[in-house]
Amino acid sequence: MSNPTNSGEPLVRVDGVEKVFHRGAEEIHILAQLHLEVPAGEFLALMGPSGSGKSTLLNLIGGLDRPTKGTVTIAGERVDQLSDRQLAAWRARHIGFVFQLYNLMPVLTAERNVELPLLLTHLSRAERKKHVETALAMVGLSHRAKHFPRTLSGGEQQRVGIARGIVTDPTLLLCDEPTGDLDRKAGDEILNLLQALNREHGKTIIMVTHDPHASARASRTVYLNKGQLSNVPVA
């Protein structure tokens, strides 16, 4: 893995990106000549009106989709040029995802859910177990390891989701409205957790959110509107 800090190069560089979706004959232009740089160690909040393309941008950075135009460079690697197969392996190594609806596997216990991304590594069973324990401890859910998702509260499920997101120690943690489905108290706990991961463990985090309360926890906030990013909210 290239060291993102030694060249002065930002960890994430999105350059001249456009994204066009096709709905039937209709072309939907979402992002237009978009630029974004995220230095390593930043906790970035991404805000903007619904439908502005926040999730789309996050997916491009996370290698779930490719831009119609422009480049996406993560830790020195041109992600937009990777094949589907390469992208899957790249995501496994570099990206941790946290979803609004947690996306846990209902048939697996918390610890088995957290273990999932580790199945894509060369780690032995014992090593995986250790990593899972560490990740669950970091989110404060060691005592719930053997529980199934349906027996956990929303906040607890999201903490399992975060543990799954960080268990491989990814280069980048991407969260799409991680508190969007939680009440204020549970949401705060999640935000505390993300903040701690950023401050104490140096995790680079990009978080999409609608909630000013959430973005206030980030080290920087950018606003997406009409396909462009700005540092101030648009009226």
Next chain:
Amino acid sequence: MAGLLNWFAQIAAITRFGLMSIPQRRGAVAATVFGIAGVVAVLVGVLSIAAGFRRAMAASGAADSVIVLRSGSDSEMVSGFGREETRVIADTPGVARNAQGPLASAELFVIINLAKRSTGTDANVPLRGVEAAALPVRDNVKFTDGRMFTWGRNEVVVGAGAAHEFAGLEVGSTIKVGRESWPVVGIFSAGGGIAESEIWSDAKVLQAAYNRGDSFQSVYARLNSAGAFQEFKDALTSNPRLNVKVVRQSDYYAEQSQTITRLITTLGVLIAGLMAVGAVFGALNTMYSAVAARTREIATLRALGFGGGAVVVALMIESLVLALMGGAVGAVAAYVAFDNFRAATMNWQSFSQVTFAFAVTPQLLVQGVVWATVIGLLGGLLPAIRAARLPIAAALREL
């Protein structure tokens, strides 16, 4: 190497989710499993009829036994010999002998009507007149009840298959032959062969009862060895006094069974084939809904870095597991229901009933499992490919 292990781990994990989620989809899954079970049961069941028939026919002919017919006849029905000709045949070199003389039995063959036990309707039963050598020629004849008929008397013995299939063929009962009633004095088995479907009497007595004069239809003979066939055949065909056709018993019965086994096999494959088409659509449907129900799960796994190939393989395995479960159920059902099931059918060459037992052979079970496998693979392929091709970002948007 690590990459391969990693790939297997991915497949194992995805397969596990699929199998673990079966209880939530048990209705559709059960329908698929039983659909495939039905195909396999029908296939194996119907083909076991052909296998059983073929086995019965094969058991009828030893390699060192021959049947001599008049040249140009395909079956005993249309063949005919005079007494003198049968003597010449019996004395031909190559025929085995014992203290009583050559092991050659001149025989004739009539058809009588008897009521089937199952339906009560009449069906044709062969009544064969034999000579004393008939028993050593067919060395597998054993009496399971009663005794052999007395030579020169109006008595009959009945093959076990015929006794099972037709009413009134117990020892002590009588059958109508022409205007007379002849007592049944014994029941015999013949290694499951075609003789078990017949009724036997003394050839001379039968000739008299049917006004056949001193004529026969065939000569059954046992040779010194299977290798003596050519010598025997050459001697007969080069004899200017004779105009005969010589066939090994095994070939004769194999040929007789061919028409019907081919018919049954074709029919069985056709019916099972149609059902299989339905089962493939059932499996397709089940797997498509399995994929649809798990779109978000699959998309999540793909987002975490699980490969598309692993998704395809895992879903194919899931489909295959369901199909093999169905195959196993079907095979067991066919075995329990059909193996050794006794039946009778028309032998189209002799226009009389042949009784035999269905045979669910290991080959048929393997064939059933192969069908199930193919159904599972066909039913799983398209849904699996669809699952792997899901655009991840779009699939994650779906709730």
